[in-house]
Amino acid sequence: MNSPDPQLHHSPLGTYQARKKVHPKRIDGPFRRFKWLVMFVTLAIYYGTPWIRWDRGPYAPDQAVLIDLAHRRFYMFSIEIWPHEFYFVAGLLIMAGIGLFLITSMVGRAWCGYTCPQTVWTDLFQHVDRFVDGDRNKRMRLDAAPWTASKIARRLFKWTIYLVIAFWTGGAWIMYFADAPTLVREFWTLEAPFVAYATVFILTMTTFIFGGFMREQVCIYMCPWPRIQTAMMDEKSLTVTYKDWRGEPRGSVKKAEKNPGEFGDCIDCNQCVAVCPTGWDIRKGPDISCITCALCIDACDKVMDDVGRPRGLIDYLTLEDSEGETRGQDHRPTWKKILRPRSVLYFLVWSGIGLGLLFALGTRDHLEIVGAADRNPPYMLMSDGSIRNNYTVKLRNMESRPRQARISIEGLDGALMWSDTMNNADAARSIDLDLPPDATQTVRVYVMAPRGTQPTGFSLGAVSLDEQAESDAVELRFVTPEGN
Ligand code: SF4
Ligand code: SF4
Numbered sequence: 464m465n466s467p468d469p470q471l472h473h474s475p476l477g478t479y480q481a482r483k484k485v486h487p488k489r490i491d492g493p494f495r496r497f498k499w500l501v502m503f504v505t506l507a508i509y510y511g512t513p514w515i516r517w518d519r520g521p522y523a524p525d526q527a528v529l530i531d532l533a534h535r536r537f538y539m540f541s542i543e544i545w546p547h548e549f550y551f552v553a554g555l556l557i558m559a560g561i562g563l564f565l566i567t568s569m570v571g572r573a574w575c576g577y578t579c580p581q582t583v584w585t586d587l588f589q590h591v592d593r594f595v596d597g598d599r600n601k602r603m604r605l606d607a608a609p610w611t612a613s614k615i616a617r618r619l620f621k622w623t624i625y626l627v628i629a630f631w632t633g634g635a636w637i638m639y640f641a642d643a644p645t646l647v648r649e650f651w652t653l654e655a656p657f658v659a660y661a662t663v664f665i666l667t668m669t670t671f672i673f674g675g676f677m678r679e680q681v682c683i684y685m686c687p688w689p690r691i692q693t694a695m696m697d698e699k700s701l702t703v704t705y706k707d708w709r710g711e712p713r714g715s716v717k718k719a720e721k722n723p724g725e726f727g728d729c730i731d732c733n734q735c736v737a738v739c740p741t742g743w744d745i746r747k748g749p750d751i752s753c754i755t756c757a758l759c760i761d762a763c764d765k766v767m768d769d770v771g772r773p774r775g776l777i778d779y780l781t782l783e784d785s786e787g788e789t790r791g792q793d794h795r796p797t798w799k800k801i802l803r804p805r806s807v808l809y810f811l812v813w814s815g816i817g818l819g820l821l822f823a824l825g826t827r828d829h830l831e832i833v834g835a836a837d838r839n840p841p842y843m844l845m846s847d848g849s850i851r852n853n854y855t856v857k858l859r860n861m862e863s864r865p866r867q868a869r870i871s872i873e874g875l876d877g878a879l880m881w882s883d884t885m886n887n888a889d890a891a892r893s894i895d896l897d898l899p900p901d902a903t904q905t906v907r908v909y910v911m912a913p914r915g916t917q918p919t920g921f922s923l924g925a926v927s928l929d930e931q932a933e934s935d936a937v938e939l940r941f942v943t944p945e946g947n
Contacts, residue, residue, distance in 0.1 A: 492761025633666030
């Protein structure tokens with residue numbers, strides 16, 4: 464048997480490369496402050512939304528945003544979506560997808576850098592690291608230190624904070640699916656449904672692991688979005704760029720002083736790498752590891768200020784502008800970078816869907832009628848020769864209040880009707896029904912036509928007996944011995 468190729472055993476590139484733990488350094492600057500703002504707003508929206516109340520009257524829940532799975536409703540402020548209107552939700556999801564395309568075409572990977580939940584929670588956990596263990600150097604030293612009692616205590620304390628944040632995150636999620644104050648009480652008195660505990664457990668553990676430990680690895684190895692984005696980006700896309708024409712060859716301030724004119728502006732201080740939440744060195748160029756959070760711009764601008772060189776060695780710009788700069792060309796105006804033809808196209812599609820949804824929402828009726836005829840028997844022949852057909856009719860009252868509606872026979876001359884809650888002696892061309900709030904009422908309707916009526920189509924119209932006078936109609940078939 465041949466011995467394995469010794470080259471393979473000594474190859475510096477194994478099939479698996481161990482992760483280098485990232486310890487980002489604290490930094491201040493305009494992009495860091497913007498990141499603080501976005502973090503505060505997104506977390507406030509996530510944790511706070513289920514607690515916003517919205518008065519819909521006594522017959523509907525008063526939670527502003529609620530996915531009511533038990534009653535199959537989705538409430539968002541004054542909008543209520545029924546199961547048969549799922550196309551609204553589909554439309555919103557399509558808008559969210561196109562919105563990501565739109566943002567990418569305008570400002571590159573801004574979603575990844577600022578608002579993606581993985582980014583926001585990782586950032587939050589990194590601040591916990593700083594709070595408990597200190598800044599980068601202290602954390603690196605502690606990481607390399609042996610497991611003493613003090614290190615174990617620190618770790619347990621930090622992981623407990625992680626767990627509290629993760630639990631709060633999972634707990635906030637379930638509040639979107641039930642009345643938040645009620646669910647909190649039921650949760651702690653062990654009266655909540657099992658699925659609530661299971662969901663909180665799963666989300667607590669995923670937040671704890673993804674935000675606390677896996678961090679940038681989720682972005683680099685697990686998330687499909689960076690792969691899609693790289694396919695969407697081109698030389699006109701805004702991204703964080705290191706101006707190598709200005710920075711290279713890099714060398715310390717001392718070296719540059721000794722050899723004037725031989726070195727570029729990069730003093731090789733590695734501050735841009737030290738602050739990077741994914742550990743990427745932007746001087747190697749754009750990469751899937753770079754979420755374009757721009758913290759390296761803050762770091763490098765500070766270094767440039769300190770050594771008295773112009774800011775912008777690392778900058779937000781397009782590759783095209785970066786290349787133009789090397790030839791001494793001016794940047795294109797910012798509005799031209801943002802308002803590209805593809806951005807305009809995405810915006811038109813995005814806003815078109817949005818306007819279509821708004822129009823459909825604004826013009827939809829809150830009263831609907833559907834119906835189906837009994838198939839067996841298709842008709843009944845009465846002793847006086849008249850013919851009776853039976854129908855199951857459903858009236859949907861989408862208002863959060865009780866209503867009255869009148870259903871009437873349209874067409875089918877001489878026919879009368881009554882319902883299963885009436886005496887047939889009260890049969891008439893139209894009958895009034897009480898509809899419960901926010902519900903579908905099912906009624907059996909009997910329609911009787913005189914002897915000799917030929918098979919024909921007719922309508923059952925419904926109109927609400929209130930100031931809105933909303934109406935709807937359903938086409939039905941009247942069957943006789945002569946056929947359908
Ligand atoms: S922070 Fe600026 S100067 Fe320092 S290494 Fe990075 S690019 Fe060079
Ligand atoms: S390289 Fe710069 S922009 Fe990219 S992730 Fe790191 S700090 Fe953020």
